[in-house]
Amino acid sequence: MVMVSPMADQNYHDQMNKANTLRLREIIAELPKFCSDFFRGIEPTTSSLTRIAYAYDLRVFFQWLYNSNPSFKNTPIRDLKVDVLDQIKAIDIEEYLDYLTYYKNGENEHLNNETGKKRKLISLRSFYNYYFKKEMILTNPAALVDIPKLHQKEIIRLEIDEVAKMLDQVENGENMTKSQLKYHDKTKVRDLALITLLLGTGIRVSECVGLDLNDVDFNNDGIKIRRKGGYESIIYFGEEVRESLEEYLKERETIIPQSGSEEALFLSMQKKRISVKAIENLVKKYASLVTRLKKITPHKLRSTYGTSLYRETGDIYLVADVLGHKDVNTTKKHYAAIEDSRRRSAANKVKLREKD
Secondary structure: OOOOOOOOOOOHHHHHHHHHHHHHHHHHOOOOOOHHHHHHHHHHHOOHHHHHHHHHHHHHHHHHHHHHOHHHOOOOHHHOOHHHHHHOOHHHHHHHHHHHOEEEEOOEEEEOOHHHHHHHHHHHHHHHHHHHHOOOOOOOHHHHOOOOOOOOOOOOOOOHHHHHHHHHHHHHOOOOOHHHHHHHHHHHHHHHHHHHHHHHHOOOHHHHHOOEHHHEEOOOOEEEEEOOOOOEEEEEOOHHHHHHHHHHHHHHOOOOOOOOOOOEOOEOOOOOEOOHHHHHHHHHHHHHOOOOOOOOOHHHHHHHHHHHHHHHHOOHHHHHHHHOOOOHHHHHHHOHHHHHHHHHHHHHOOOOOOOO
């Protein structure tokens, strides 16, 4: 056994994976014992966050099974055997999906739309597929249930003028309350660098949080990020991002971080590595000063960047690569409306005959 010192140097992503591993073990301890085989089996091909999401979904499934099916009520969830999966029919899983629409867990109420149901059915399908392929069960009812159809939603993004107004608010805080302005003077340089980076590169909020000082390369105007799935990628930035980062790094040099956050690029007011929640809150704060009709999150800033890049280049494969989409169809789905408008604009580009 290799002993790891608690003082060993670990980056943000290693620390998060460690925390996720401990959390996953806690959830697995609430599931039937045989479920451990599934999570060991998918470990090489999934991220720790994906496994946690599966574990949460399976916990809901087994709690529903225990509470709704009289034949299982005399057996604690932990003691259920793998052959319980063969006792469930496709119609039972359809009933489970209907249950997910609205249910209560103690005092907590839960709602699931088509997206939530789809995710939970996909979790269940992966779970059943594992045991079916290992020939530990004879049936695979989850594969017989249709994936819920998703209704296409309009992508919320900032328009060009809204982007400019939002950055103006970060710089001058013109429409802020007195209490907001009190903190604004202390954070505006950091906030401008952070939001400019999100808008100018399209990186995910988790990728932004994980940035260290040595991940910024001004020689090549690029940042090294850790993508979903753990692989590293270099994303290049333009002059506006460069200027805001350089200005922030001057300020960053004067700050003595808390222990464990010495290498973090972006720090909170407590001088610790900034959190995902803190970035979500500051994006919400600045966006609300510009538009109250749109619910703007860090992911919407990512959509804003993707839209701008696609409009400028018309290259869906470039957009997919920069955003870190493994499947270009994911990108096409998000920017289908723009793609359609580009196709429509082509209708009158080619002239067959000159009119008199």
